[in-house]
Amino acid sequence: MDRKLTSNSLKExxxxxxxxxxxxQGGIGLLLAARMGYIAVAENEKYEMEAESNRVNLSLIPPRRGWILDRNGSPLASNRADFRVDIIPERLEDRDFTVNVLGxxxxxxxxxxxxxxxxxxESAGFAAVPVANGLDFEKFAAISVRIPELPGVIPQRGFSRFYPTGASVGHLIGYVGSPSREEYEEEPQPLLLTPGFKLGKDGIEKQFEQRLRGEPGARRVEVTASGRIVRDLETRDDVQGDAVQLTIDGPLQDYAARRIGLESGSVVVMDCQSGDLLCMASMPSFDPNSFSDGIGRVEFGMLQENDRVPLRNKxxxxxxxxGSTIKPMHSMAFMHEGVSPDEAIICGGGRxxxxxxxxxxxxxxxxxxxxAIYQSCDSYFxxxxxxxxxxxVADYARQFGLGQQFDLPVASQFYGTVPDPAWKLEKYGQEWQPYDTVNASIGQGYYLASPLQLAVMSARIATGQKITPSLAKLDKRAPFQSLDFKPDEIAYIRQAMSDVVNGPGTAGRxxxxxxxxxMAGKTGTxxxxxxxxxxxxxGPWKYRDHGLFVFFAPFDNPRYAGAVVIEHGGGSGAAYPVARDVMTFLLDPQTALDSLHKLEEQWGGTAQQRLDAQYKSYATAAGVNLPPAPPPMKLAEQVDAEARAAYSAPEVADDRVFSPRDEANPRADETST
Amino acid sequence: MRGEITLPAPIAEFPWRVVIPLTLLVAFGAAVLHSAAGGSMEPYAGSHLIRFGVFLVVALVMSYFPEDWTKLVAIPAYAVTLLLLVAVETVGQLGGGSQRWLELGFMRLQPSEIMKPGIVLIIAAFYSTLPVGMIGSWRALLVPLGLILLPVGLVLLQPDLGTSLAIAFGGIVVMFLAAIPQKWFIGGGIAGIIAAPIAYFFGLQPYQQQRVLTFLDPASDPQGSGYHIIQSKIAIGSGGLSGKGFGDGSQSQLDYLPEPHTDFVFATMAEEWGLIGGLFVLLVFGIVLRWGLLVAREAQTRFARLLAGGMTATIFFYVAVNLMMVMGLAPVVGIPLPFMSHGGSSMMTNMICVGALMMVERWNRRTS
Known part of the structure; x- marks a missing residue:
């Protein structure tokens, strides 16, 4: 009984x-039901969004950049459809392997x-890194088939920037490149991280970045967890950036750049009626086409070592x-200060x-x-x-544009120096001396000007108006102020400058x-x-004189004005033939091109061809042992700083008296042209 | 008694109460597997249905076993399974890696799966032979504990935490139902609380430790082991009330959900069928488990009671741990969802449990 009872108690x-x-069990069942209800109903919205963000991948399509046009609407910078390859560094698994395979x-x-x-x-974990663009289909396909073993590598069709005239517009237009970390931090938009997106790094490309950029397109795709695209959901096309039209005359720019040839120099030409800059050529230069995937070490090394500073916009x-190019301007100053043009002095080989x-x-x-102008007599001045x-006199120099900056869409322009007693006192703490006047009166001593300033000066002399240069083409422009010279005063100077070229002057050729x-002009050495x-x-190139020439044409009704500077050209004889050919090109392109082609045969090809050849020989000589190029922003600062250092005034006041050399030979050797 | 009396005996005695809900659940599972395979019967849904058919027949055959046979089988079955576990361990060692199954040609046999019903059977048999008065003795505690620890140890060596927990759970529930004194459980619970941190630091593999950590904070490792839990919750949560529609679950179709056909099959289902589908699954499990417990309570002998209760607990353990895992209430342990997850071993184990329950139900009918 006891046992049965126990058995029953066990049953109980x-x-x-x-x-x-x-x-x-029931409790846990209810808990699970409640939990599921909570996740699926109360938190449904949150999880639905997360599922969507899993499923849908939004990728931006880099916008096509706006074109940069010359004054006649032909492109200085356009876009080329091409195949390109980028790398998203944070998706890379094996960097060395990937680089080797791609290489x-x-x-x-x-x-x-x-x-x-x-x-x-440099960009580890940051924006897309361009590998190559402008690929032919074979290479593109070869990379595309190996994508599964190269995570992070993105071959795509896109557009890349194309500069038809290459090096001729390098300094003016600048170039594009992938955004740097600093640029992204300044403007943290997802577009800057999109593979294939480039922004302006220098020149016009940088100044008009926002206008040229355009609106990115977008592509919504459904992707699997491993990133495979299942289907396109929606595609919004990009909106191309606005074009920027410049006042530059594209063919003239190219011609001038090529005409500089083997020399290092610059040509500025402007329209003296509107102030439009028609040409701002600076050579030697770099090819902006080859900069858009980043500046390679070989190219950078080559450009850096060149003593003609191809990275500087001269x-x-x-x-x-x-030098003597300021003599006509000084003459106008004298006239205004009461010196009659007929007043004469005797130059006895000096004064x-x-x-x-x-x-x-x-x-x-x-x-x-x-x-004094056409024979460039120093004594007179x-x-x-x-x-x-x-x-x-210095006040007039400033009125004529020397020592001035102009309202132009450029990253930086140098003031130069117009020396006067106040300047010298502030800079060196010393009184102005008669020899300072002597040096400055013929454009030497502390005087410094840029080719742009010289061109502006020339335009102002030619018109008697305060012509200001412009680079972006506008429909309307305010009329220019008069510089307050009488028409006969202007005519006198025009005639004298014409005589430099067409009369008994220093630049007969x-x-x-x-x-x-x-054409009217004035030489300078x-x-x-x-x-x-x-x-x-x-002797050594570095010690040769700079050759300068300022000019305008036609002399009696000036339409174009400009300046040519050939660095270390050995005197003005190096500059005015360039000015002559450039002006000829404006009026009769065929004649000018014929003479250029003859010259280019001697030089060994066009500027672009010579640059390419130089690159090849440099690359084979240099190998890999070169330091990498700095990123564009640093590079720009570096180039700027070097330029400033190169042109800074001496540390201590210079008390030497300038002893002038032969101006370019007067009419005597005209026959040899 | 119930109106079915008028029906012929084989039909009246057929265990409709469990076969109908189970068939519905398996069919639903097959539909989900069809979707998980990207809209195809192959490779999951077809074999899932075939396995259910085969093992249903096995279970029905099992249900005709008499009680004495079953008791007799308990010890040999336990011993053979234990030997198989040792064999697996040896083969694994020789093969130079962990292995959990034996290749039988037509299927891969996981002895650890057989041990789940096996442990219930042996412990139920043990208590049924134990004199009633000895229920409070050390023997009533230590022998079953030993019986549990042997296979659990072997399975842990594989290492397979989920299965060893399932074996331990089945055994301990039978001990509980066998009415051993409550103090053992209280003492065991305290010991467990003390042992848990020790086990965590010395007993678990690094990947298992990581899973526990990740369970506590899935966001700490969204791409690594937290990924499973996060993606599973996204799948369930985005399903909403009525789901995204059959075959339209982006989480499973686009491979965001790991293991959409095995451990996370419930998430796959919930994404496409929503809360309604989830409640249906819970309801079917509720019906099956309630049936199992009723069978246990109606059982006439101690052995039958314990057997049925243990089998129900084993099925319950699968369901509860799997569902808690996919809903982010438990760490990720590899335990499939009975009758829905694709996989032969789990189907076999659960159908053996169901077969055992049907068998007990039949015993109940005979003796009453």
Whole structure:
């Protein structure tokens, strides 16, 4: 009985405990139902969004960049449809392997592989890194089939920037490149991280970035967890950026750049009626087409080592003593200060100023204003600058655009120097001396001007109006202020400057090979070192004189004005043939091109061809042992700083007296042209 | 008694109460597997249905076993399964890696799966032979504990935490139902609380530790092991009330959901069928488990009671742990959802449990 009772009690315990078990099970069942209801109903919205963001991948389509047009609407920068390859660094699994495979498929050199490594290193985990663009279909396909083993590599069709005239517009237009980390931090938009997106790094491309950029397109796709695209959901096309039209005349720009040839120099041409800059050529230059995937170490090394600083825009950042080119402008200053053009002095191979005798480059005998200009007599300017006082002359120089900056869409332009007593006192703490007047009166000493300023000066002399240069084409422009010269004063100077070229002047070979159009101009030779170091014409390139020429045409009704500066060209003889050909091109392109083609045969090809050849020989000589190029922003700063250092005024006041050399030979050797 | 009396005996005695809901659940599972395979019967849904058919026949055959046979089988079955576990371990060691199954040609046999019903059977048999008065003795505690620890240890070596927990759970529930004194459980619970951190630091593999950590904070590792839980919750949550529609679940169709046909089959289902589908699944499990417990309570002998209760607990353990896992209430342990997940071993184990319950139901009918 006892046993049965115990057995029953076990049954009771079982019943009780199985009820507990059942309750626990039911409780857990209810808990699960509640939990599921909570997730699926209360939090439904949140999870639905997360599922959508899993499923849908939004990728931006980089917008096509707006074109940069010249004044006639032909492109200086356009876009080319191409195949390209980018890398998203954060998706990379094995960087070395990927770089090697890509390098082999794309037939990269060791240096190019090293560049790609550096670019990946720098942007690690950041924006897309361009590998190559402009690929042919074969290479593109070869990479596309290997995508499964190369995570993070994105081959795509897209557009890349194309500069039809390459190096000719390098400094002016600038170039594009992938955004840097700093640029992204400044403007944190997803577009900047999109593979294939490029922004302006320099020049016009940078200045008009927002206008050129456009609106990105978007593509919504359904993707699997492994990133495979299942289908397109929706595609919104990009909106191309607005075009920017410049005042530049594309063919003229290209012609001028090519015409500079083997020299290092710049050509600025402007329309003297509107102020439009028609040409701002600076050579040697770089090919902006090859910069858009980042600047390779070989290219950077080549450009960096070149003593003709191909990275510097010399039209804006080249500063030179203007030399005799400022004589017509100084003459106008004298006129305004009461010096009659007929007033003459005797140049006896120089002139006594105060108690010292200062040399002229020649013995000119009796010299009036016109002769002083066309024969470039220094004595005349010594005398009248001293008589008028150089502080007054300097005011005119500034009115004519020297020492000034202009409202242009460029990253930086240099002021240069118009020296006067106040400037010298502030800079060196010393009084202005008669020899300072002498030096400055012929554009030497502390005087420094950029080719752009010289061109503006020339346009202002030609018109007597305060012509201001412009680079972006506008429909309407406010009329220019008058500089307050009488028409006969202007005509006098025009005639004297015409005589430089067409009369008994210093630049007979500059005469245009065109009937009825006479060009007026003024030569200048800027000495770099004193006569004791070099005669300025031969010897080491660095010591040769700069050749300058300012001009306008036609002389009696000026339409175009400009300036040519050939660095270390050995005197103005290097500059005015360039000016002549450039002006000829404006009026009769065929004649000008014929003479250019002859020259280019001697030089070994066009500027672009020579640059390519130079690159090849440099690359084979250099190999891989080159430091990588700095990123564009740093590069721009570096180039700027180097330019400033190169043109800074001497540390201590220079008390040497300038002894002028031969101006380019007057009419004598006209026959040799 | 119920109007079915008029029906012929084989039909009246056929266990409709469990076969109908189970068939519905398996068919629903097949539909989900069809979707998980990207809209195809192959490779999951077809074999799922075939396995259910085969094992249903096995279960029905089992249900005709008499009670004495079953008791007799308990010890040999336990011993053989234990030997198989040792064999698996040896083969695994020789093969140079962990292995959980034996290749039988037509299917891969996981001995650890057989041990789940096996442990219930042996412990039920043990208590049924134990004199009633000894229920409070050490023997009543230590022998079953030993019986549990042997296979659990072997399975842990594989290592398979989920299955060893399932074996332990089945065994311990039978001990509980066998009415051993409550103090053991209270003591065991306290020991467990003390042992848990020790087990965590010394007993678990690093990947298992990671899973526990991730369970506590899935967001800490969204791409790694937290990924499973996060994606599963997204699938369930985005399904809403009525789901995204059959074959339209983006989480499963686009491979965001890991293991959409096995461990996370419930999430696959919930995404496409929503809360309604989920409640249906819970309801069917509720019916089956309630039936199992009723069978246990109506059982006439101690052995039958314990057997039925243990079998029900084993099925329950699968369901509860799997569902808690997919809903983010438990760490990720590899336990499939009975009757829905694709996989032969789990289908076999659960159908053996169901077969055992049908068998007990038949015993109940005979003796009453």
């Amino acid at each position: 315990t079982f019943d009780r405990r199985s009820f507990v078990v059942g309750s626990v 082999d498929l794309l037939e990269f050199t060791e240096a190019e592989k090293a560049d790609l490594h550096d670019r990946l290193e 039209t804006l950042k080249g500063l030179y003593p203007p 006594r100023i105060g108690n010292r005798f200062f040399n002229c480059w020649s013995n000119h005998g009796r010299v009036d204003m016109a002769k 010594y005398h009248f600058a001293q008589q008028v006082g150089f502080d007054k 500059a005469r245009l090979p065109i009937e009825n159009v006479l 800027a000495q770099v070192v004193s006569l004791s170091v070099s005669n300025g014409k031969t």
